Amino acid sequence: MADRHSSPAQVQRAPRPPAAAPAATPGGAFLQKLHENAPNSAQLLGFLSLLVSGGILVLLTGLTVTGIVIGLILFTPIIIISSPIWVPLGVALFVTAVGLLSVCGFGITALAGLSWLYRYFRGFHPPGSDRADYARNRIYDTARHVKDYAREYGGYLHSKLKDVAPGA
Numbered sequence: 001m002a003d004r005h006s007s008p009a010q011v012q013r014a015p016r017p018p019a020a021a022p023a024a025t026p027g028g029a030f031l032q033k034l035h036e037n038a039p040n041s042a043q044l045l046g047f048l049s050l051l052v053s054g055g056i057l058v059l060l061t062g063l064t065v066t067g068i069v070i071g072l073i074l075f076t077p078i079i080i081i082s083s084p085i086w087v088p089l090g091v092a093l094f095v096t097a098v099g100l101l102s103v104c105g106f107g108i109t110a111l112a113g114l115s116w117l118y119r120y121f122r123g124f125h126p127p128g129s130d131r132a133d134y135a136r137n138r139i140y141d142t143a144r145h146v147k148d149y150a151r152e153y154g155g156y157l158h159s160k161l162k163d164v165a166p167g168a
Helices: 028-036 041-081 083-121 129-164
Strands: none
Touching: 041 083
């Protein structure tokens, strides 16, 4: 790395000679600092290219806005006269687009669900299958408890019925 800095092929900027004495004017210190921190030619070219490209973009933006305003001025009467055609057409296109996107979304959802069910029943354990197994076991256990409770409670009611109506 030291050899790279000491190569004679590189052109180094000569240091600026310091001012002999501080300037007697009030802005002397400011001018001295400005002179010490003056931009080099690469920075100056970069700034000028930024200025030129920014000016071109501002000009193009102005031309675009002008074209839009002139277009609106010229085509507004045609748009207003033909609006009974454009409004229903716009509504129909909107409804058609929403319907098509909904059908596509529901179709993709159905395919994803069927794919998940296929993998689940084939035993591939897709994501979320543990929660489905847990829910299935909870439903099965709850149904078994309800059935057992109904047998017990039904027997209780049957014995009470015999107490109330001995001949029944």
